[in-house]
Amino acid sequence: MSLRDSLVRPVRFACCILLLAVPGIGIAAAQAAAELEESEPRRIPWILADDFELGGLCVWSAAVGAEPGMPLCFLCGDGLLDLAEGEQCEDGNTDPGDGCSATCQVEICGNGVHEAILGEGCDDGNLIDDDTCRNNCQLPLCGDGVASTGEACDTGGNSASCDFDCSPPSCGDSIVNPSFIPPGGFAPEVCDDGGTSPGDGCSPTCWLEQCGDGVVNRPNEQCDDGDLVQTNACTNNCQNARCGDGFARTGFEACDTGGINTAFCDYDCTLPQCGGSDGIVNFAAGEQCDDGNNNSGDGCSSICLLD
Known part of the structure:
Protein backbone atom coordinates (compact mmCIF):
# COMPACT_ATOMS: atom_id res chain seq x y z
CA MET A 1 0.00 0.00 0.00
CA GLY A 56 -2.58 14.90 -3.45
CA LEU A 57 -2.69 18.26 -1.67
CA CYS A 58 -1.90 19.09 1.91
CA VAL A 59 -4.66 21.12 3.50
CA TRP A 60 -3.27 22.36 6.78
CA SER A 61 -4.74 21.21 10.07
CA ALA A 62 -3.27 19.64 13.20
CA ALA A 63 0.42 18.74 13.15
CA VAL A 64 1.45 15.12 12.73
CA GLY A 65 4.56 13.92 14.47
CA ALA A 66 5.41 17.34 15.80
CA GLU A 67 7.37 17.70 18.95
CA PRO A 68 5.37 18.92 21.96
CA GLY A 69 5.14 22.73 21.98
CA MET A 70 6.39 23.07 18.42
CA PRO A 71 4.50 25.98 16.76
CA LEU A 72 2.66 25.32 13.55
CA CYS A 73 4.03 26.81 10.36
CA PHE A 74 2.73 30.18 9.14
CA LEU A 75 3.81 32.06 6.06
CA CYS A 76 3.00 35.60 4.88
CA GLY A 77 1.43 35.28 1.48
CA ASP A 78 -0.23 31.92 2.05
CA GLY A 79 -3.72 33.41 1.92
CA LEU A 80 -4.56 32.62 5.55
CA LEU A 81 -4.56 35.48 8.07
CA ASP A 82 -2.45 34.58 11.14
CA LEU A 83 -3.26 37.35 13.61
CA ALA A 84 -1.49 35.47 16.41
CA GLU A 85 1.72 35.62 14.40
CA GLY A 86 1.45 39.39 13.89
CA GLU A 87 -0.10 39.47 10.44
CA GLN A 88 -2.31 42.52 9.85
CA CYS A 89 -3.43 41.44 6.41
CA GLU A 90 -3.08 38.51 4.03
CA ASP A 91 -3.67 38.90 0.31
CA GLY A 92 -2.08 35.65 -0.79
CA ASN A 93 1.09 37.19 -2.15
CA THR A 94 4.21 39.02 -1.06
CA ASP A 95 4.01 41.85 -3.55
CA PRO A 96 4.50 45.33 -2.08
CA GLY A 97 2.36 48.26 -3.06
CA ASP A 98 -0.99 46.43 -3.16
CA GLY A 99 -2.20 47.44 0.29
CA CYS A 100 -0.62 44.48 2.09
CA SER A 101 3.16 44.44 2.41
CA ALA A 102 5.61 41.59 1.88
CA THR A 103 5.51 41.06 5.67
CA CYS A 104 1.71 41.09 5.82
CA GLN A 105 1.44 44.55 7.34
CA VAL A 106 -1.17 47.04 6.17
CA GLU A 107 0.47 49.51 3.84
CA ILE A 108 -0.62 52.96 4.98
CA CYS A 109 0.87 56.43 5.03
CA GLY A 110 2.63 56.83 8.35
CA ASN A 111 3.91 53.31 8.81
CA GLY A 112 7.49 54.44 8.32
CA VAL A 113 7.90 52.58 5.03
CA HIS A 114 8.34 54.57 1.83
CA GLU A 115 5.94 52.92 -0.59
CA ALA A 116 6.51 54.79 -3.84
CA ILE A 117 4.27 52.40 -5.76
CA LEU A 118 1.36 53.73 -3.68
CA GLY A 119 2.25 57.30 -4.59
CA GLU A 120 4.15 58.13 -1.42
CA GLY A 121 6.95 60.64 -1.77
CA CYS A 122 8.21 59.80 1.71
CA ASP A 123 7.11 58.19 4.97
CA ASP A 124 8.83 59.16 8.22
CA GLY A 125 6.32 57.38 10.45
CA ASN A 126 5.34 60.42 12.50
CA LEU A 127 2.54 62.97 12.68
CA ILE A 128 4.75 66.08 12.49
CA ASP A 129 3.51 68.01 9.49
CA ASP A 130 6.19 70.69 9.22
CA ASP A 131 9.24 68.43 9.03
CA THR A 132 10.86 66.85 5.98
CA CYS A 133 7.83 64.66 5.22
CA ARG A 134 4.20 65.74 5.28
CA ASN A 135 1.51 63.80 7.13
CA ASN A 136 0.13 62.79 3.73
CA CYS A 137 3.48 61.18 2.91
CA GLN A 138 4.45 63.78 0.35
CA LEU A 139 7.67 65.77 0.28
CA PRO A 140 7.42 69.41 1.44
CA LEU A 141 6.62 71.82 -1.35
CA CYS A 142 6.10 75.56 -1.41
CA GLY A 143 2.40 76.01 -2.01
CA ASP A 144 1.23 72.98 -0.04
CA GLY A 145 -0.19 75.19 2.69
CA VAL A 146 2.30 74.16 5.40
CA ALA A 147 5.23 76.40 6.32
CA SER A 148 8.27 74.14 6.65
CA THR A 149 11.99 74.67 7.08
CA GLY A 150 13.26 77.36 4.74
CA GLU A 151 9.81 78.86 4.16
CA ALA A 152 8.82 82.12 5.84
CA CYS A 153 5.17 81.30 5.24
CA ASP A 154 2.96 79.06 3.12
CA THR A 155 -0.72 79.73 2.56
CA GLY A 156 -1.04 77.73 -0.63
CA GLY A 157 -0.87 80.81 -2.87
CA ASN A 158 -1.03 84.59 -2.64
CA SER A 159 -2.68 85.91 0.49
CA ALA A 160 -2.63 89.05 2.60
CA SER A 161 0.22 87.59 4.64
CA CYS A 162 2.19 85.51 2.14
CA ASP A 163 3.27 85.53 -1.52
CA PHE A 164 2.88 82.41 -3.64
CA ASP A 165 6.65 81.82 -3.41
CA CYS A 166 6.39 81.41 0.38
CA SER A 167 7.94 84.78 1.20
CA PRO A 168 6.36 87.74 3.04
CA PRO A 169 4.62 90.13 0.62
CA SER A 170 5.97 93.60 -0.01
CA CYS A 171 5.56 96.22 -2.69
CA GLY A 172 8.68 96.04 -4.81
CA ASP A 173 9.24 92.27 -4.64
CA SER A 174 8.21 91.83 -8.31
CA ILE A 175 5.18 89.74 -7.32
CA VAL A 176 1.72 91.19 -7.90
CA ASN A 177 -0.26 89.97 -4.89
CA PRO A 178 -3.91 90.99 -5.32
CA SER A 179 -4.63 90.11 -1.68
CA PHE A 180 -1.97 92.36 -0.15
CA ILE A 181 -2.45 96.05 0.66
CA PRO A 182 1.00 97.67 0.99
CA PRO A 183 1.65 100.00 3.92
CA GLY A 184 0.44 103.47 3.00
CA GLY A 185 -1.67 102.07 0.18
CA PHE A 186 -5.43 102.26 -0.13
CA ALA A 187 -6.03 99.14 -2.22
CA PRO A 188 -4.39 95.77 -3.03
CA GLU A 189 -1.48 95.60 -5.45
CA VAL A 190 -2.25 95.89 -9.15
CA CYS A 191 1.36 96.20 -10.29
CA ASP A 192 4.84 95.52 -8.99
CA ASP A 193 7.83 96.51 -11.08
CA GLY A 194 10.39 95.40 -8.52
CA GLY A 195 11.00 98.89 -7.18
CA THR A 196 9.33 101.67 -5.26
CA SER A 197 10.31 104.68 -7.35
CA PRO A 198 7.50 107.02 -8.45
CA GLY A 199 6.95 108.14 -12.00
CA ASP A 200 7.63 104.80 -13.68
CA GLY A 201 4.05 103.69 -14.09
CA CYS A 202 3.80 101.74 -10.83
CA SER A 203 3.60 103.76 -7.65
CA PRO A 204 5.52 103.15 -4.39
CA THR A 205 2.36 101.46 -3.10
CA CYS A 206 2.08 99.22 -6.17
CA TRP A 207 -0.84 101.00 -7.74
CA LEU A 208 -0.94 102.13 -11.37
CA GLU A 209 0.22 105.71 -11.61
CA GLN A 210 -2.44 107.66 -13.48
CA CYS A 211 -4.07 111.04 -13.51
CA GLY A 212 -6.77 111.07 -10.87
CA ASP A 213 -5.05 108.87 -8.31
CA GLY A 214 -4.45 111.86 -6.06
CA VAL A 215 -0.66 111.74 -6.40
CA VAL A 216 1.48 113.85 -8.69
CA ASN A 217 3.55 110.92 -9.92
CA ARG A 218 4.02 111.26 -13.66
CA PRO A 219 6.28 113.68 -15.51
CA ASN A 220 3.42 115.33 -17.41
CA GLU A 221 1.24 115.90 -14.35
CA GLN A 222 1.15 119.45 -12.99
CA CYS A 223 -1.32 118.54 -10.27
CA ASP A 224 -3.57 115.68 -9.16
CA ASP A 225 -6.38 116.32 -6.73
CA GLY A 226 -7.92 112.86 -7.16
CA ASP A 227 -11.37 114.11 -8.13
CA LEU A 228 -13.43 114.47 -11.29
CA VAL A 229 -14.20 118.18 -10.89
CA GLN A 230 -13.13 120.22 -13.94
CA THR A 231 -13.80 123.68 -12.52
CA ASN A 232 -11.36 123.74 -9.62
CA ALA A 233 -7.63 124.46 -9.52
CA CYS A 234 -6.71 121.12 -11.14
CA THR A 235 -8.45 119.83 -14.24
CA ASN A 236 -9.20 116.18 -14.91
CA ASN A 237 -6.14 115.88 -17.15
CA CYS A 238 -3.98 116.82 -14.15
CA GLN A 239 -3.08 120.26 -15.47
CA ASN A 240 -3.30 123.50 -13.53
CA ALA A 241 -6.45 125.44 -14.34
CA ARG A 242 -5.93 128.45 -16.67
CA CYS A 243 -7.97 130.75 -18.82
CA GLY A 244 -8.37 129.14 -22.20
CA ASP A 245 -8.49 125.52 -21.00
CA GLY A 246 -12.21 125.42 -21.74
CA PHE A 247 -13.31 125.09 -18.12
CA ALA A 248 -14.54 128.12 -16.17
CA ARG A 249 -12.76 127.96 -12.82
CA THR A 250 -15.24 128.65 -10.06
CA GLY A 251 -14.58 131.98 -8.31
CA PHE A 252 -11.89 133.01 -10.80
CA GLU A 253 -13.37 132.96 -14.31
CA ALA A 254 -16.75 134.19 -15.49
CA CYS A 255 -16.54 131.89 -18.49
CA ASP A 256 -14.03 129.95 -20.58
CA THR A 257 -14.50 129.09 -24.23
CA GLY A 258 -11.01 127.88 -24.87
CA GLY A 259 -9.32 131.18 -25.68
CA ILE A 260 -11.67 132.41 -28.40
CA ASN A 261 -14.36 135.06 -28.45
CA THR A 262 -17.92 133.83 -28.50
CA ALA A 263 -21.27 135.50 -28.13
CA PHE A 264 -21.18 134.65 -24.46
CA CYS A 265 -17.50 134.92 -23.54
CA ASP A 266 -14.45 136.95 -24.44
CA TYR A 267 -11.14 135.16 -25.04
CA ASP A 268 -9.88 136.46 -21.66
CA CYS A 269 -12.56 134.53 -19.81
CA THR A 270 -14.70 137.53 -19.05
CA LEU A 271 -18.23 138.25 -20.18
CA PRO A 272 -18.55 140.39 -23.35
CA GLN A 273 -19.02 144.07 -22.50
CA CYS A 274 -19.25 147.02 -24.80
CA GLY A 275 -17.10 149.87 -23.60
CA GLY A 276 -16.18 150.19 -19.99
CA SER A 277 -12.92 148.49 -19.20
CA ASP A 278 -13.41 145.74 -21.74
CA GLY A 279 -11.75 147.15 -24.81
CA ILE A 280 -12.11 143.77 -26.57
CA VAL A 281 -13.76 143.80 -29.97
CA ASN A 282 -15.89 140.68 -29.88
CA PHE A 283 -17.34 140.22 -33.35
CA ALA A 284 -19.18 137.08 -32.18
CA ALA A 285 -21.08 139.27 -29.73
CA GLY A 286 -22.07 141.76 -32.51
CA GLU A 287 -19.41 144.37 -31.78
CA GLN A 288 -17.80 146.27 -34.65
CA CYS A 289 -15.52 148.20 -32.37
CA ASP A 290 -14.73 148.71 -28.72
CA ASP A 291 -12.77 151.76 -27.63
CA GLY A 292 -13.19 151.13 -23.96
CA ASN A 293 -15.86 153.80 -23.41
CA ASN A 294 -19.49 154.37 -24.13
CA ASN A 295 -19.15 157.74 -25.88
CA SER A 296 -20.59 158.27 -29.33
CA GLY A 297 -19.03 160.50 -31.98
CA ASP A 298 -15.53 159.24 -31.38
CA GLY A 299 -15.61 156.67 -34.16
CA CYS A 300 -17.17 153.93 -32.00
CA SER A 301 -20.65 154.37 -30.70
CA SER A 302 -21.89 153.56 -27.23
CA ILE A 303 -23.11 150.21 -28.52
CA CYS A 304 -19.77 149.38 -30.11
CA LEU A 305 -20.77 150.06 -33.68
CA LEU A 306 -18.75 152.18 -36.04
CA ASP A 307 -20.06 155.80 -36.37
Missing part, protein backbone atom coordinates in the same frame (compact mmCIF):
# COMPACT_ATOMS: atom_id res chain seq x y z
CA SER A 2 1.36 3.43 -0.94
CA LEU A 3 1.73 6.34 1.43
CA ARG A 4 -1.14 8.02 -0.41
CA ASP A 5 -3.42 5.17 0.65
CA SER A 6 -2.19 5.20 4.21
CA LEU A 7 -2.87 8.94 4.77
CA VAL A 8 -6.58 9.30 4.90
CA ARG A 9 -6.97 12.88 6.15
CA PRO A 10 -5.20 16.15 5.41
CA VAL A 11 -2.87 17.45 8.07
CA ARG A 12 -1.04 20.67 8.86
CA PHE A 13 2.63 19.96 9.36
CA ALA A 14 4.75 21.74 11.91
CA CYS A 15 7.29 23.94 10.16
CA CYS A 16 7.56 21.83 7.02
CA ILE A 17 10.72 19.91 7.96
CA LEU A 18 8.64 17.75 10.28
CA LEU A 19 7.57 15.87 7.20
CA LEU A 20 10.39 13.65 8.38
CA ALA A 21 8.21 12.56 11.28
CA VAL A 22 5.68 10.96 8.93
CA PRO A 23 6.54 7.28 8.62
CA GLY A 24 7.86 6.26 5.22
CA ILE A 25 8.97 9.71 3.99
CA GLY A 26 12.72 9.96 3.49
CA ILE A 27 15.01 12.93 3.90
CA ALA A 28 15.24 13.61 0.17
CA ALA A 29 11.47 13.55 -0.17
CA ALA A 30 11.06 15.88 2.81
CA GLN A 31 13.55 18.35 1.34
CA ALA A 32 11.69 18.30 -1.97
CA ALA A 33 8.45 18.99 -0.13
CA ALA A 34 10.02 21.89 1.73
CA GLU A 35 11.25 23.44 -1.52
CA LEU A 36 7.80 23.06 -3.07
CA GLU A 37 6.29 24.69 -0.01
CA GLU A 38 8.48 27.75 -0.55
CA SER A 39 7.49 28.09 -4.18
CA GLU A 40 3.78 27.43 -3.62
CA PRO A 41 2.88 28.46 -0.05
CA ARG A 42 0.44 26.14 1.71
CA ARG A 43 0.27 23.85 -1.28
CA ILE A 44 2.60 21.02 -0.19
CA PRO A 45 2.16 18.04 -2.53
CA TRP A 46 2.37 14.66 -0.86
CA ILE A 47 5.58 12.79 -1.54
CA LEU A 48 5.01 9.07 -2.18
CA ALA A 49 7.56 6.87 -0.47
CA ASP A 50 7.36 4.08 -3.01
CA ASP A 51 7.94 5.98 -6.29
CA PHE A 52 8.40 9.65 -5.26
CA GLU A 53 5.41 10.52 -7.44
CA LEU A 54 3.78 13.79 -6.50
CA GLY A 55 0.14 13.56 -5.70
Whole structure:
Protein backbone atom coordinates (compact mmCIF):
# COMPACT_ATOMS: atom_id res chain seq x y z
CA MET A 1 0.00 0.00 0.00
CA SER A 2 1.36 3.43 -0.94
CA LEU A 3 1.73 6.34 1.43
CA ARG A 4 -1.14 8.02 -0.41
CA ASP A 5 -3.42 5.17 0.65
CA SER A 6 -2.19 5.20 4.21
CA LEU A 7 -2.87 8.94 4.77
CA VAL A 8 -6.58 9.30 4.90
CA ARG A 9 -6.97 12.88 6.15
CA PRO A 10 -5.20 16.15 5.41
CA VAL A 11 -2.87 17.45 8.07
CA ARG A 12 -1.04 20.67 8.86
CA PHE A 13 2.63 19.96 9.36
CA ALA A 14 4.75 21.74 11.91
CA CYS A 15 7.29 23.94 10.16
CA CYS A 16 7.56 21.83 7.02
CA ILE A 17 10.72 19.91 7.96
CA LEU A 18 8.64 17.75 10.28
CA LEU A 19 7.57 15.87 7.20
CA LEU A 20 10.39 13.65 8.38
CA ALA A 21 8.21 12.56 11.28
CA VAL A 22 5.68 10.96 8.93
CA PRO A 23 6.54 7.28 8.62
CA GLY A 24 7.86 6.26 5.22
CA ILE A 25 8.97 9.71 3.99
CA GLY A 26 12.72 9.96 3.49
CA ILE A 27 15.01 12.93 3.90
CA ALA A 28 15.24 13.61 0.17
CA ALA A 29 11.47 13.55 -0.17
CA ALA A 30 11.06 15.88 2.81
CA GLN A 31 13.55 18.35 1.34
CA ALA A 32 11.69 18.30 -1.97
CA ALA A 33 8.45 18.99 -0.13
CA ALA A 34 10.02 21.89 1.73
CA GLU A 35 11.25 23.44 -1.52
CA LEU A 36 7.80 23.06 -3.07
CA GLU A 37 6.29 24.69 -0.01
CA GLU A 38 8.48 27.75 -0.55
CA SER A 39 7.49 28.09 -4.18
CA GLU A 40 3.78 27.43 -3.62
CA PRO A 41 2.88 28.46 -0.05
CA ARG A 42 0.44 26.14 1.71
CA ARG A 43 0.27 23.85 -1.28
CA ILE A 44 2.60 21.02 -0.19
CA PRO A 45 2.16 18.04 -2.53
CA TRP A 46 2.37 14.66 -0.86
CA ILE A 47 5.58 12.79 -1.54
CA LEU A 48 5.01 9.07 -2.18
CA ALA A 49 7.56 6.87 -0.47
CA ASP A 50 7.36 4.08 -3.01
CA ASP A 51 7.94 5.98 -6.29
CA PHE A 52 8.40 9.65 -5.26
CA GLU A 53 5.41 10.52 -7.44
CA LEU A 54 3.78 13.79 -6.50
CA GLY A 55 0.14 13.56 -5.70
CA GLY A 56 -2.58 14.90 -3.45
CA LEU A 57 -2.69 18.26 -1.67
CA CYS A 58 -1.90 19.09 1.91
CA VAL A 59 -4.66 21.12 3.50
CA TRP A 60 -3.27 22.36 6.78
CA SER A 61 -4.74 21.21 10.07
CA ALA A 62 -3.27 19.64 13.20
CA ALA A 63 0.42 18.74 13.15
CA VAL A 64 1.45 15.12 12.73
CA GLY A 65 4.56 13.92 14.47
CA ALA A 66 5.41 17.34 15.80
CA GLU A 67 7.37 17.70 18.95
CA PRO A 68 5.37 18.92 21.96
CA GLY A 69 5.14 22.73 21.98
CA MET A 70 6.39 23.07 18.42
CA PRO A 71 4.50 25.98 16.76
CA LEU A 72 2.66 25.32 13.55
CA CYS A 73 4.03 26.81 10.36
CA PHE A 74 2.73 30.18 9.14
CA LEU A 75 3.81 32.06 6.06
CA CYS A 76 3.00 35.60 4.88
CA GLY A 77 1.43 35.28 1.48
CA ASP A 78 -0.23 31.92 2.05
CA GLY A 79 -3.72 33.41 1.92
CA LEU A 80 -4.56 32.62 5.55
CA LEU A 81 -4.56 35.48 8.07
CA ASP A 82 -2.45 34.58 11.14
CA LEU A 83 -3.26 37.35 13.61
CA ALA A 84 -1.49 35.47 16.41
CA GLU A 85 1.72 35.62 14.40
CA GLY A 86 1.45 39.39 13.89
CA GLU A 87 -0.10 39.47 10.44
CA GLN A 88 -2.31 42.52 9.85
CA CYS A 89 -3.43 41.44 6.41
CA GLU A 90 -3.08 38.51 4.03
CA ASP A 91 -3.67 38.90 0.31
CA GLY A 92 -2.08 35.65 -0.79
CA ASN A 93 1.09 37.19 -2.15
CA THR A 94 4.21 39.02 -1.06
CA ASP A 95 4.01 41.85 -3.55
CA PRO A 96 4.50 45.33 -2.08
CA GLY A 97 2.36 48.26 -3.06
CA ASP A 98 -0.99 46.43 -3.16
CA GLY A 99 -2.20 47.44 0.29
CA CYS A 100 -0.62 44.48 2.09
CA SER A 101 3.16 44.44 2.41
CA ALA A 102 5.61 41.59 1.88
CA THR A 103 5.51 41.06 5.67
CA CYS A 104 1.71 41.09 5.82
CA GLN A 105 1.44 44.55 7.34
CA VAL A 106 -1.17 47.04 6.17
CA GLU A 107 0.47 49.51 3.84
CA ILE A 108 -0.62 52.96 4.98
CA CYS A 109 0.87 56.43 5.03
CA GLY A 110 2.63 56.83 8.35
CA ASN A 111 3.91 53.31 8.81
CA GLY A 112 7.49 54.44 8.32
CA VAL A 113 7.90 52.58 5.03
CA HIS A 114 8.34 54.57 1.83
CA GLU A 115 5.94 52.92 -0.59
CA ALA A 116 6.51 54.79 -3.84
CA ILE A 117 4.27 52.40 -5.76
CA LEU A 118 1.36 53.73 -3.68
CA GLY A 119 2.25 57.30 -4.59
CA GLU A 120 4.15 58.13 -1.42
CA GLY A 121 6.95 60.64 -1.77
CA CYS A 122 8.21 59.80 1.71
CA ASP A 123 7.11 58.19 4.97
CA ASP A 124 8.83 59.16 8.22
CA GLY A 125 6.32 57.38 10.45
CA ASN A 126 5.34 60.42 12.50
CA LEU A 127 2.54 62.97 12.68
CA ILE A 128 4.75 66.08 12.49
CA ASP A 129 3.51 68.01 9.49
CA ASP A 130 6.19 70.69 9.22
CA ASP A 131 9.24 68.43 9.03
CA THR A 132 10.86 66.85 5.98
CA CYS A 133 7.83 64.66 5.22
CA ARG A 134 4.20 65.74 5.28
CA ASN A 135 1.51 63.80 7.13
CA ASN A 136 0.13 62.79 3.73
CA CYS A 137 3.48 61.18 2.91
CA GLN A 138 4.45 63.78 0.35
CA LEU A 139 7.67 65.77 0.28
CA PRO A 140 7.42 69.41 1.44
CA LEU A 141 6.62 71.82 -1.35
CA CYS A 142 6.10 75.56 -1.41
CA GLY A 143 2.40 76.01 -2.01
CA ASP A 144 1.23 72.98 -0.04
CA GLY A 145 -0.19 75.19 2.69
CA VAL A 146 2.30 74.16 5.40
CA ALA A 147 5.23 76.40 6.32
CA SER A 148 8.27 74.14 6.65
CA THR A 149 11.99 74.67 7.08
CA GLY A 150 13.26 77.36 4.74
CA GLU A 151 9.81 78.86 4.16
CA ALA A 152 8.82 82.12 5.84
CA CYS A 153 5.17 81.30 5.24
CA ASP A 154 2.96 79.06 3.12
CA THR A 155 -0.72 79.73 2.56
CA GLY A 156 -1.04 77.73 -0.63
CA GLY A 157 -0.87 80.81 -2.87
CA ASN A 158 -1.03 84.59 -2.64
CA SER A 159 -2.68 85.91 0.49
CA ALA A 160 -2.63 89.05 2.60
CA SER A 161 0.22 87.59 4.64
CA CYS A 162 2.19 85.51 2.14
CA ASP A 163 3.27 85.53 -1.52
CA PHE A 164 2.88 82.41 -3.64
CA ASP A 165 6.65 81.82 -3.41
CA CYS A 166 6.39 81.41 0.38
CA SER A 167 7.94 84.78 1.20
CA PRO A 168 6.36 87.74 3.04
CA PRO A 169 4.62 90.13 0.62
CA SER A 170 5.97 93.60 -0.01
CA CYS A 171 5.56 96.22 -2.69
CA GLY A 172 8.68 96.04 -4.81
CA ASP A 173 9.24 92.27 -4.64
CA SER A 174 8.21 91.83 -8.31
CA ILE A 175 5.18 89.74 -7.32
CA VAL A 176 1.72 91.19 -7.90
CA ASN A 177 -0.26 89.97 -4.89
CA PRO A 178 -3.91 90.99 -5.32
CA SER A 179 -4.63 90.11 -1.68
CA PHE A 180 -1.97 92.36 -0.15
CA ILE A 181 -2.45 96.05 0.66
CA PRO A 182 1.00 97.67 0.99
CA PRO A 183 1.65 100.00 3.92
CA GLY A 184 0.44 103.47 3.00
CA GLY A 185 -1.67 102.07 0.18
CA PHE A 186 -5.43 102.26 -0.13
CA ALA A 187 -6.03 99.14 -2.22
CA PRO A 188 -4.39 95.77 -3.03
CA GLU A 189 -1.48 95.60 -5.45
CA VAL A 190 -2.25 95.89 -9.15
CA CYS A 191 1.36 96.20 -10.29
CA ASP A 192 4.84 95.52 -8.99
CA ASP A 193 7.83 96.51 -11.08
CA GLY A 194 10.39 95.40 -8.52
CA GLY A 195 11.00 98.89 -7.18
CA THR A 196 9.33 101.67 -5.26
CA SER A 197 10.31 104.68 -7.35
CA PRO A 198 7.50 107.02 -8.45
CA GLY A 199 6.95 108.14 -12.00
CA ASP A 200 7.63 104.80 -13.68
CA GLY A 201 4.05 103.69 -14.09
CA CYS A 202 3.80 101.74 -10.83
CA SER A 203 3.60 103.76 -7.65
CA PRO A 204 5.52 103.15 -4.39
CA THR A 205 2.36 101.46 -3.10
CA CYS A 206 2.08 99.22 -6.17
CA TRP A 207 -0.84 101.00 -7.74
CA LEU A 208 -0.94 102.13 -11.37
CA GLU A 209 0.22 105.71 -11.61
CA GLN A 210 -2.44 107.66 -13.48
CA CYS A 211 -4.07 111.04 -13.51
CA GLY A 212 -6.77 111.07 -10.87
CA ASP A 213 -5.05 108.87 -8.31
CA GLY A 214 -4.45 111.86 -6.06
CA VAL A 215 -0.66 111.74 -6.40
CA VAL A 216 1.48 113.85 -8.69
CA ASN A 217 3.55 110.92 -9.92
CA ARG A 218 4.02 111.26 -13.66
CA PRO A 219 6.28 113.68 -15.51
CA ASN A 220 3.42 115.33 -17.41
CA GLU A 221 1.24 115.90 -14.35
CA GLN A 222 1.15 119.45 -12.99
CA CYS A 223 -1.32 118.54 -10.27
CA ASP A 224 -3.57 115.68 -9.16
CA ASP A 225 -6.38 116.32 -6.73
CA GLY A 226 -7.92 112.86 -7.16
CA ASP A 227 -11.37 114.11 -8.13
CA LEU A 228 -13.43 114.47 -11.29
CA VAL A 229 -14.20 118.18 -10.89
CA GLN A 230 -13.13 120.22 -13.94
CA THR A 231 -13.80 123.68 -12.52
CA ASN A 232 -11.36 123.74 -9.62
CA ALA A 233 -7.63 124.46 -9.52
CA CYS A 234 -6.71 121.12 -11.14
CA THR A 235 -8.45 119.83 -14.24
CA ASN A 236 -9.20 116.18 -14.91
CA ASN A 237 -6.14 115.88 -17.15
CA CYS A 238 -3.98 116.82 -14.15
CA GLN A 239 -3.08 120.26 -15.47
CA ASN A 240 -3.30 123.50 -13.53
CA ALA A 241 -6.45 125.44 -14.34
CA ARG A 242 -5.93 128.45 -16.67
CA CYS A 243 -7.97 130.75 -18.82
CA GLY A 244 -8.37 129.14 -22.20
CA ASP A 245 -8.49 125.52 -21.00
CA GLY A 246 -12.21 125.42 -21.74
CA PHE A 247 -13.31 125.09 -18.12
CA ALA A 248 -14.54 128.12 -16.17
CA ARG A 249 -12.76 127.96 -12.82
CA THR A 250 -15.24 128.65 -10.06
CA GLY A 251 -14.58 131.98 -8.31
CA PHE A 252 -11.89 133.01 -10.80
CA GLU A 253 -13.37 132.96 -14.31
CA ALA A 254 -16.75 134.19 -15.49
CA CYS A 255 -16.54 131.89 -18.49
CA ASP A 256 -14.03 129.95 -20.58
CA THR A 257 -14.50 129.09 -24.23
CA GLY A 258 -11.01 127.88 -24.87
CA GLY A 259 -9.32 131.18 -25.68
CA ILE A 260 -11.67 132.41 -28.40
CA ASN A 261 -14.36 135.06 -28.45
CA THR A 262 -17.92 133.83 -28.50
CA ALA A 263 -21.27 135.50 -28.13
CA PHE A 264 -21.18 134.65 -24.46
CA CYS A 265 -17.50 134.92 -23.54
CA ASP A 266 -14.45 136.95 -24.44
CA TYR A 267 -11.14 135.16 -25.04
CA ASP A 268 -9.88 136.46 -21.66
CA CYS A 269 -12.56 134.53 -19.81
CA THR A 270 -14.70 137.53 -19.05
CA LEU A 271 -18.23 138.25 -20.18
CA PRO A 272 -18.55 140.39 -23.35
CA GLN A 273 -19.02 144.07 -22.50
CA CYS A 274 -19.25 147.02 -24.80
CA GLY A 275 -17.10 149.87 -23.60
CA GLY A 276 -16.18 150.19 -19.99
CA SER A 277 -12.92 148.49 -19.20
CA ASP A 278 -13.41 145.74 -21.74
CA GLY A 279 -11.75 147.15 -24.81
CA ILE A 280 -12.11 143.77 -26.57
CA VAL A 281 -13.76 143.80 -29.97
CA ASN A 282 -15.89 140.68 -29.88
CA PHE A 283 -17.34 140.22 -33.35
CA ALA A 284 -19.18 137.08 -32.18
CA ALA A 285 -21.08 139.27 -29.73
CA GLY A 286 -22.07 141.76 -32.51
CA GLU A 287 -19.41 144.37 -31.78
CA GLN A 288 -17.80 146.27 -34.65
CA CYS A 289 -15.52 148.20 -32.37
CA ASP A 290 -14.73 148.71 -28.72
CA ASP A 291 -12.77 151.76 -27.63
CA GLY A 292 -13.19 151.13 -23.96
CA ASN A 293 -15.86 153.80 -23.41
CA ASN A 294 -19.49 154.37 -24.13
CA ASN A 295 -19.15 157.74 -25.88
CA SER A 296 -20.59 158.27 -29.33
CA GLY A 297 -19.03 160.50 -31.98
CA ASP A 298 -15.53 159.24 -31.38
CA GLY A 299 -15.61 156.67 -34.16
CA CYS A 300 -17.17 153.93 -32.00
CA SER A 301 -20.65 154.37 -30.70
CA SER A 302 -21.89 153.56 -27.23
CA ILE A 303 -23.11 150.21 -28.52
CA CYS A 304 -19.77 149.38 -30.11
CA LEU A 305 -20.77 150.06 -33.68
CA LEU A 306 -18.75 152.18 -36.04
CA ASP A 307 -20.06 155.80 -36.37
